[in-house]
Amino acid sequence: xTLLQDSPxxxxxxxxxxxxxxxxxxxxxxxxxxxxxxxxxxxxxxxxYLVGGPLFILATSTFQKNEFGLPLSAGSRxxxxxxxxxxxxxxxxxxxxxxxxxxxxxxIVAFIVALSFSWLIERTNIPCRNLLFVLVVAPSxxxxxxxxxxxxxxxxxxxxxxxxxxxxxxxxKFSAYSLPGMILVxxxxxxxxxxxxxxxxxxxxxxxLEDAADASGANRWRIVRKITLPLLTPxxxxxxxxxxxxxxxxxxxxLVLGLPGHITVxxxxxxxxxxxxxxxxxxxxxxxxxxxxxxxALGPLIVYDRAIGSGGKYATITGRVRRPTxxxxxxxxxxxxxxxxxxxxxxxxxxxxxxxxxSVQPFYSGVNKAAFGKVTLxxxxxxxxxxxxxxxxxxxxxxGVVVSVGTMLLSVMIAxxxxxxxxxxxxxxxxxxxxxxxxxxxxxxLSVLLLYLMLPLPxxxxxxxxxxxxxxxxxxxxxxxxxxxxxxTQVVLEEAAAASGAxxxxxxxxVIIPLIRPSFFNGALLVFMASMQNLTLPLMLSxxxxxxxxxxxxDRWNYGLPTQAAxxxxxxxxxxxxxxxxxxxxxxxRDTV
Amino acid sequence: MTTAIEVRNLHHxxxxxxxxxxxxGDVSFEVEENQFFTLLGPSGCGKTTxxxxxxxxxxxDSGEIRLGEVVVVSDRTFVPTHRRxxxxxxxDYAVWPHMTVFENVAFPLRMRSNRRVRTSELRKKVMPMLxxxxxxxxxxxxxxxxxxxQQQRLSLARALVREPEVLLLDEPLSSLDAxxxxxxxxxxxxxxxxxxxxxxxxxxxxxxALSLSNEIAVMQxxxxxxxxxxxxxxxxxxSEFVGNLVGAxxxxxxxxxxxxxxxxxxxxxxxxxxxxxTVVCEDASEQALNTGMNCSVLVRPxxxxxxxxxxxxxxxxxxxxxxxxxxxxxxxxxxxTVGPIGLKIKVPTSVxxxxxxxxxxxxxxxxxxxxxx
Ligand SMILES: Nc1ncnc2c1ncn2[C@@H]1O[C@H](COP(=O)(O)OP(=O)(O)OP(=O)(O)O)[C@@H](O)[C@H]1O
Ligand SMILES: [Mg+2]
Numbered sequence: 001x002t003l004l005q006d007s008p009x010x011x012x013x014x015x016x017x018x019x020x021x022x023x024x025x026x027x028x029x030x031x032x033x034x035x036x037x038x039x040x041x042x043x044x045x046x047x048x049y050l051v052g053g054p055l056f057i058l059a060t061s062t063f064q065k066n067e068f069g070l071p072l073s074a075g076s077r078x079x080x081x082x083x084x085x086x087x088x089x090x091x092x093x094x095x096x097x098x099x100x101x102x103x104x105x106x107x108i109v110a111f112i113v114a115l116s117f118s119w120l121i122e123r124t125n126i127p128c129r130n131l132l133f134v135l136v137v138a139p140s141x142x143x144x145x146x147x148x149x150x151x152x153x154x155x156x157x158x159x160x161x162x163x164x165x166x167x168x169x170x171x172x173k174f175s176a177y178s179l180p181g182m183i184l185v186x187x188x189x190x191x192x193x194x195x196x197x198x199x200x201x202x203x204x205x206x207x208x209l210e211d212a213a214d215a216s217g218a219n220r221w222r223i224v225r226k227i228t229l230p231l232l233t234p235x236x237x238x239x240x241x242x243x244x245x246x247x248x249x250x251x252x253x254x255l256v257l258g259l260p261g262h263i264t265v266x267x268x269x270x271x272x273x274x275x276x277x278x279x280x281x282x283x284x285x286x287x288x289x290x291x292x293x294x295x296x297a298l299g300p301l302i303v304y305d306r307a308i309g310s311g312g313k314y315a316t317i318t319g320r321v322r323r324p325t326x327x328x329x330x331x332x333x334x335x336x337x338x339x340x341x342x343x344x345x346x347x348x349x350x351x352x353x354x355x356x357x358x359s360v361q362p363f364y365s366g367v368n369k370a371a372f373g374k375v376t377l378x379x380x381x382x383x384x385x386x387x388x389x390x391x392x393x394x395x396x397x398x399x400g401v402v403v404s405v406g407t408m409l410l411s412v413m414i415a416x417x418x419x420x421x422x423x424x425x426x427x428x429x430x431x432x433x434x435x436x437x438x439x440x441x442x443x444x445x446l447s448v449l450l451l452y453l454m455l456p457l458p459x460x461x462x463x464x465x466x467x468x469x470x471x472x473x474x475x476x477x478x479x480x481x482x483x484x485x486x487x488x489t490q491v492v493l494e495e496a497a498a499a500s501g502a503x504x505x506x507x508x509x510x511v512i513i514p515l516i517r518p519s520f521f522n523g524a525l526l527v528f529m530a531s532m533q534n535l536t537l538p539l540m541l542s543x544x545x546x547x548x549x550x551x552x553x554x555d556r557w558n559y560g561l562p563t564q565a566a567x568x569x570x571x572x573x574x575x576x577x578x579x580x581x582x583x584x585x586x587x588x589x590r591d592t593v
Numbered sequence: 594m595t596t597a598i599e600v601r602n603l604h605h606x607x608x609x610x611x612x613x614x615x616x617x618g619d620v621s622f623e624v625e626e627n628q629f630f631t632l633l634g635p636s637g638c639g640k641t642t643x644x645x646x647x648x649x650x651x652x653x654d655s656g657e658i659r660l661g662e663v664v665v666v667s668d669r670t671f672v673p674t675h676r677r678x679x680x681x682x683x684x685d686y687a688v689w690p691h692m693t694v695f696e697n698v699a700f701p702l703r704m705r706s707n708r709r710v711r712t713s714e715l716r717k718k719v720m721p722m723l724x725x726x727x728x729x730x731x732x733x734x735x736x737x738x739x740x741x742x743q744q745q746r747l748s749l750a751r752a753l754v755r756e757p758e759v760l761l762l763d764e765p766l767s768s769l770d771a772x773x774x775x776x777x778x779x780x781x782x783x784x785x786x787x788x789x790x791x792x793x794x795x796x797x798x799x800x801x802a803l804s805l806s807n808e809i810a811v812m813q814x815x816x817x818x819x820x821x822x823x824x825x826x827x828x829x830x831x832s833e834f835v836g837n838l839v840g841a842x843x844x845x846x847x848x849x850x851x852x853x854x855x856x857x858x859x860x861x862x863x864x865x866x867x868x869x870x871t872v873v874c875e876d877a878s879e880q881a882l883n884t885g886m887n888c889s890v891l892v893r894p895x896x897x898x899x900x901x902x903x904x905x906x907x908x909x910x911x912x913x914x915x916x917x918x919x920x921x922x923x924x925x926x927x928x929x930t931v932g933p934i935g936l937k938i939k940v941p942t943s944v945x946x947x948x949x950x951x952x953x954x955x956x957x958x959x960x961x962x963x964x965x966x
Contacts, residue, residue, distance in 0.1 A: 492687040495650050498674035499681035500701035501755060514691045
């Protein structure tokens with residue numbers, strides 16, 4: 001090197017020229033743990049703690065009985081009594097069947113709606129496609145708890161607005177407090193995410209593949225059957241499994257609509273056993289139900305994983321992709337558009353309006369002339385002075401920020417190790433990170449509850465126990481998102497940094513983090529929103545000291561204060577819909593999930 | 594001259610490659626200081642793996658690697674990539690899209706110390722580098738706003754700016770189009786000459802290998818099959834494989850008829866009975882050749898001469914018929930049927946041959962290489 005000034009020789013120790021003789025320093029280099037090994041070990045340890053610990057407790061507590069309190073503590077004994085109780089009672093089978101009917105029913109409705117919208121927006125020339133897209137996705141900002149509350153206001157048998165109308169015109173009523181009612185509301189809640197999951201792959205599907213079939217003489221129906229559907233199958237199956245877990249794990253709809261109608265599903269059974277109206281909680285019994293629910297959720301997932309194989313999980317699209325041609329709807333264009341808009345009005349606008357209306361009523365009692373005369377903003381003024389509201393808002397923000405940042409940091413680490421490491425043992429990490437995806441939230445809540453009731457850590461009853469439970473719940477989502485992001489950044493960019501003399505730590509700060517920053521923020525926002533909307537965990541782990549907005553809304557509603565619940569619901573919906581809109585700046589939402 | 598790189602008994606098998614043969618079987622070579630050393634071979638022969646082992650991006654199963662005075666790989670040592678004194682250029686540029694051109698080049702300099710380096714200090718080294726690459730005007734651009742050739746130049750500047758002991762190039766020109774590739778080839782050679790940096794270059798393009806290298810090692814299935822200077826490889830390949838790899842070739846199979854005595858220049862006359870008739874070859878190798886052995890004769894298309902009328906010289910003249918002529922600017926490539934076989938013959942544009950012309954094909958004996966089989 002002559003052109004530039006001489007640089008001091010870089011760090012490697014001066015080794016003797018004969019390779020066989022090694023200096024002490026060389027040995028230290030050889031033995032030193034490489035950065036990625038440390039990270040892998042760290043990631044596995046944290047995941048084992050977050051996922052393994054609670055599950056272990058859940059399993060042991062299933063086989064324990066203690067009349068006075070906790071499993072695995074003084075006075076508890078090993079027994080199969082819980083199993084016998086659960087499987088010996090006909091009640092269990094009834095609950096199981098109700099759960100399945102509820103889940104499958106809402107899945108069918110949600111998928112029909114979501115598929116129709118995906119097809120209309122991505123594959124036809126329906127007008128105002130971008131507007132439709134935004135309007136279908138926007139309800140994802142409305143927490144399921146709030147959707148349930150507003151449908152209770154719309155469809156309850158006594159003064160539900162729609163029922164009032166139906167009764168006046170047709171003389172019939174449709175109660176929200178019934179299985180069909182629950183199915184409908186759960187489906188409304190699932191449509192936005194289902195739509196997002198499907199529409200992405202429908203959009204990125206390579207039109208050339210369909211053109212090729214066209215050129216080979218296949219008619220349109222055969223193209224759909226032989227090319228489009230098979231190509232869409234992994235996405236459809238993935239969305240189906242994901243939403244199935246969603247529909248069996250949530251307590252929102254079963255609590256708000258099922259409880260008044262005496263319709264019990266597995267998640268509410270677990271909740272009722274840990275939070276009985278009277279008497280002591282039965283942790284052994286609820287653990288057994290938890291295990292049952294876990295198996296129910298895990299089954300389809302394992303089948304799916306086998307069918308798809310983990311290879312496709314982080315697959316990225318390469319090569320030249322041509323957008324498929326749009327189908328001309330002809331004279332059906334406008335009717336289809338009106339149909340689509342009607343769905344949006346019914347599923348999103350109506351619930352939103354009734355909430356606002358209920359929030360300005362002294363006590364909601366249907367929509368009629370008298371009610372319009374009583375409009376007042378009292379509750380909007382007074383609610384802020386109630387002690388728990390301030391605390392709930394503070395807790396919600398704390399929870400959201402800590403969970404989103406913490407989970408995403410952990411997820412980046414895990415995802416990087418999974419995508420980049422070439423160790424034979426990475427499947428352990430992959431599996432551990434994937435597990436929470438399959439564990440129903442209510443089960444995570446229960447296990448975390450048990451764990452920290454027993455561990456001598458001062459976490460039980462504080463907001464931190466919810467932080468831990470939610471981090472466990474969302475680490476799969478985070479890992480999935482970051483895995484895709486890291487898989488898209490070429491590994492040579494990191495190798496080039498290493499070849500430029502950058503150690504692992506500096507590769508992270510100067511190359512990896514800057515490159516994945518947009519996906520990171522997007523993921524954090526998504527987790528923040530999910531954390532705010534989540535009711536199951538705050539409720540399962542609730543104490544007077546750790547109330548958040550969602551559990552507060554449920555509390556007020558359950559306590560018979562619909563106006564307060566409505567005010568808080570409107571506030572919360574406003575916040576979460578805004579966040580939903582922020583995800584990749586409005587139209588960019590299309591790239592998420 | 595001192596040895597700048599020494600690779601000894603390098604062996605590597607990828608995990609998860611099943612029972613496939615190892616990516617690198619047993620590779621040893623040395624590169625003298627300031628030399629341009631090329632690993633040439635077909636796709637999948639282990640060139641990249643060898644280079645990545647030198648860079649430390651791959652940890653070989655066994656073997657030793659020494660860079661300058663430092664043993665970087667041995668049974669008990671493994672110096673991680675960032676502690677090796679190397680510069681590397683990757684096939685797909687690998688410029689960092691989130692940095693400007695200046696920042697890309699400055700990066701290796703920043704990595705030298707843990708404290709913040711002042712930009713004015715960096716400029717002293719970065720700007721001459723950009724100037725050498727003709728990139729000064731792009732200094733403030735995002736790396737992604739460059740054309741392919743500019744990105745390639747940028748990644749070369751980035752590799753060279755830390756004045757590495759060793760420059761490693763993995764098919765740096767293969768993503769460029771033909772014209773740009775030719776231009777960058779020249780530039781690469783110029784820069785390497787100017788900076789006198791020991792270079793290991795990986796390619797499967799014989800023109801790049803022949804034109805740039807001081808020394809070429811030809812790899813096949815994870816092993817080096819022949820190593821030598823470009824001319825030696827081109828004119829005296831050891832095997833059909835090498836002969837075919839370093840340039841277009843006609844291969845004529847036959848049987849050794851007579852083997853002459855070795856003369857003072859180490860050359861012997863070998864007559865081979867082929868489908869064309871007897872082909873006389875001047876063999877400079879030391880391989881064992883006996884009458885009756887199966888063998889093949891290699892001759893380069895541009896070495897074969899073609900005449901309209903019968904030439905006076907009688908040796909290695911065969912009558913053929915022109916099948917096809919492909920005009921390629923600098924010459925014409927013909928397919929000529931001679932007896933039962935077809936020969937590729939490249940001639941200058943000065944004489945025109947037409948389809949179905951009867952021609953006299955002359956194969957100069959000194960251009961024939963014989964391989965025993
Ligand atoms: N990460 C990997 N895992 C498993 N096998 C690999 C991996 N990388 C390369 N191989 C295999 O090792 C062998 C050598 O690969 P290598 O990349 O060194 O070839 P190459 O000579 O650089 O080829 P090319 O000219 O196509 O780049 C090939 O058979 C390849 O399939
Ligand atoms: Mg290669």
